Amino acid sequence: xxxxxxxxxxxxxxxxIERGRAAYRSNCAFCHGLTGKGGRGPDLTTQTKVHGGDEAxxxxxxxxxxxxxxxxxxxxxxxxxxxxxxxxxxxxxxxSAAAAAGPALGDAAExxxxxxxxxxxxxxxxxxxxxxxxPDLTRIGAxxxxxxxxxxxxxxxxxxxxxxxxxVVTLANGSQVSxxxxxxxxxxxxxxxxxxxxxxxxxxxxxxxxxxxxxLMPTYxxxxxxxxxxxxxxxxxxxxxxxxxxxxxxxxxxx
Amino acid sequence: MRILSIFLxxxxxxxxxxxxxxxxxxxxxQNWLTYWGxxxxxxxxxxxxxxxxxxxxxxxxxxxxxxxxxxxxxxPLVIDNILYxxxxxxxxxxxxxxxxxxxxxxxxxLPKGLLSQGTINRGFAVLGDKLYMLTPDAHVLCLDMRNGxxxxxxxxxxxxxxxAGTVAPLAIKDKILxxxxxxxxGIRGFVDAYDAKTGKRVWRTYxxxxxxxxxxxxxxxxxxxxxxxxxxxxxxxxxxxxxxxWPTGNPGPDLHGPSRLGDNLYSCSMLALDVDTGKxxxxxxxxxxxxxxxxxxxxxxxxxxxxxxxxxxxxxxxxRNAFYYILDRVTGEFLFAKPYAKQNWAKGIDDKxxxxxxxxxxxxxxxxxxxxxxxxxxNWMAPSYNPALNTLFVQVREACDTFYTAPPVYxxxxxxxGSVFRSMTNEKDYGRLLAMDPLTGTPKWEFRYNKPPWAGxxxxxxxxxxxxxxxxxxxxxxATNGKLLWKFNTGxxxxxAPITYSVNGKQYVAIASGAGLLVFTLP
Numbered sequence: 001x002x003x004x005x006x007x008x009x010x011x012x013x014x015x016x017i018e019r020g021r022a023a024y025r026s027n028c029a030f031c032h033g034l035t036g037k038g039g040r041g042p043d044l045t046t047q048t049k050v051h052g053g054d055e056a057x058x059x060x061x062x063x064x065x066x067x068x069x070x071x072x073x074x075x076x077x078x079x080x081x082x083x084x085x086x087x088x089x090x091x092x093x094x095x096s097a098a099a100a101a102g103p104a105l106g107d108a109a110e111x112x113x114x115x116x117x118x119x120x121x122x123x124x125x126x127x128x129x130x131x132x133x134x135p136d137l138t139r140i141g142a143x144x145x146x147x148x149x150x151x152x153x154x155x156x157x158x159x160x161x162x163x164x165x166x167x168v169v170t171l172a173n174g175s176q177v178s179x180x181x182x183x184x185x186x187x188x189x190x191x192x193x194x195x196x197x198x199x200x201x202x203x204x205x206x207x208x209x210x211x212x213x214x215x216l217m218p219t220y221x222x223x224x225x226x227x228x229x230x231x232x233x234x235x236x237x238x239x240x241x242x243x244x245x246x247x248x249x250x251x252x253x254x255x
Numbered sequence: 256m257r258i259l260s261i262f263l264x265x266x267x268x269x270x271x272x273x274x275x276x277x278x279x280x281x282x283x284x285q286n287w288l289t290y291w292g293x294x295x296x297x298x299x300x301x302x303x304x305x306x307x308x309x310x311x312x313x314x315x316x317x318x319x320x321x322x323x324x325x326x327x328x329x330x331p332l333v334i335d336n337i338l339y340x341x342x343x344x345x346x347x348x349x350x351x352x353x354x355x356x357x358x359x360x361x362x363x364x365l366p367k368g369l370l371s372q373g374t375i376n377r378g379f380a381v382l383g384d385k386l387y388m389l390t391p392d393a394h395v396l397c398l399d400m401r402n403g404x405x406x407x408x409x410x411x412x413x414x415x416x417x418x419a420g421t422v423a424p425l426a427i428k429d430k431i432l433x434x435x436x437x438x439x440x441g442i443r444g445f446v447d448a449y450d451a452k453t454g455k456r457v458w459r460t461y462x463x464x465x466x467x468x469x470x471x472x473x474x475x476x477x478x479x480x481x482x483x484x485x486x487x488x489x490x491x492x493x494x495x496x497x498x499x500x501w502p503t504g505n506p507g508p509d510l511h512g513p514s515r516l517g518d519n520l521y522s523c524s525m526l527a528l529d530v531d532t533g534k535x536x537x538x539x540x541x542x543x544x545x546x547x548x549x550x551x552x553x554x555x556x557x558x559x560x561x562x563x564x565x566x567x568x569x570x571x572x573x574x575r576n577a578f579y580y581i582l583d584r585v586t587g588e589f590l591f592a593k594p595y596a597k598q599n600w601a602k603g604i605d606d607k608x609x610x611x612x613x614x615x616x617x618x619x620x621x622x623x624x625x626x627x628x629x630x631x632x633x634n635w636m637a638p639s640y641n642p643a644l645n646t647l648f649v650q651v652r653e654a655c656d657t658f659y660t661a662p663p664v665y666x667x668x669x670x671x672x673g674s675v676f677r678s679m680t681n682e683k684d685y686g687r688l689l690a691m692d693p694l695t696g697t698p699k700w701e702f703r704y705n706k707p708p709w710a711g712x713x714x715x716x717x718x719x720x721x722x723x724x725x726x727x728x729x730x731x732x733x734a735t736n737g738k739l740l741w742k743f744n745t746g747x748x749x750x751x752a753p754i755t756y757s758v759n760g761k762q763y764v765a766i767a768s769g770a771g772l773l774v775f776t777l778p
Contacts, residue, residue, distance in 0.1 A: 025620055026659030026675045034621070076670065185726030186705040187742060211683070 020088025038145025111234025389420025434486025511673025711752025
């Protein structure tokens, strides 16, 4: 099958939406999904825009990124490409405006109880409360889509971000230590265990160092649907600021 | 008598690095006189003080901190106990070998509007008592080796049009040969030769033919004008054939083939050029109509050996497209190719050397997963060759990318990619130091890295191979079996290759890492 080349010969500026779509596919879809419904990055089809939905606000986010989040800055877009991309992003949410009623969700206050009951804070933290073992949830409601969050709870293995990858070290005596991989090089590995303690091993001193096959997050596939909806409602309210003292990254690849 | 001895001393203090010395560079293992250490691309040194038995005692003797941020990709020259090296941004240093103390420093004044495409530099060439380097804004400089003073400064091309200089020049006879960077900026690449004394350009050979020239019909419409074909890594030279082998990079725009239908000669090719005239004796194109940025700039390594029953002058290359090639360097005849890294874009290479491309591997609007990735199976990381063991050491990058495409608009001095690439997240990247028989491409052993490396290799006659990795380790392996014998964490990803030399009879190993030049020796 030959690769599709739908834009051959079309003057790139002819249709700004198409131009924006091309820029979106290659630069944004990786995190926000091909349809904009979100993934690791937030859902762009909803009317909720945490950082503002006007052209200047969206352009600023694309150019500069969002400090304290995974959203890097894309400073190298040509002005015309950037305008087209912003228009395309605005169109994503306009298209869904009709269906803006949103998914039926549970009650956030109930969700906070579900969070406590399941002892989520033993791995996660919100603000200063909880553990540094798992992902920080302080502003998870702003940075992840509803569907991504749902999937992360019922099937955590579906997508494991590199910085949360688990590693299993089998020691010389056969016992195993696992945790979040902080760093691994050709000769050593450093991990954080569930007690929030750093551990470091030379590979030559242990039997094996293997990437954990599964997510370190337990699967909550059996959580009752109402509880799950409450929990998701609660998580979506978490839009706190964890950007203090942080700067946004810059998109890699094209410079 | 007294006057005479001072007079003699004055001459001895700055001996001339003549062309004859460059021809016989391997016979001066105490020095490192060219980017590759020789004209043949071997990076092999007949120094045997550091051995597999004692390398475990290797320790850092000194570190020189340049204070200059940015990737440090230089290969220092070592000339009679002094190290000369460039750093990013048009700066350079001379440092005393035994002590690591600075002797001089040179600072090039960069233009205010410098095109931001990186300011890295790979090193000096030396001829006579002059040093030659390129600048980020595509100038060629001649410096006085004695004090770092500027002798002449010539612009190759206009930086505002996307041309840049990163390559270490190559001194041959009375000429300084250079290449150009800017393959992502719609340039028209070339190899230039300058008169070493005056800086006057002697010849220029464009890597992209014009419409009327042979090969001009391999570019649709006027796409050749922005055709790329950069020459950003130093070539190698066969004095018996009077030919310099200078490889070329990607066609532009990198990732959008429909903008430039055709084979796009002489991008992704090996060029054999007459040193005196620049005239092309032959060419071989590794990747016709490349759409994955698979520059062919990797080191052209010479091997003289019997091949299929006939003694031949061979040229071998571990190409960025993941195939290992053997060519006849007299005629350019294709002899052999075999994958040395993971690849999924070609069924193989046919009898003429043309890839049998698997359909559907072009970049697409939705993204196409291709191995190797954009940075290729190998890249600027130097291979090395141990002739006694008949072993070629190649640093291999095992990584795949998703390639996107979209029609770009050309604007002078602007990036001209034709869309982007992204690392595939469902594949674990890693690296290998591959030791192979260069006549068959058969692996002898390999050493595995946790990440794909950017560091090069160095071979010594005591059967050591030095290399580096992306986590900052400088390592020494047994060249016969790949066993790890020594390692040192330099604290920064290594982006260039180590060298070895000796000062006052003591063997050293040096590597640039971070903002420092680190030098090692035995206690």
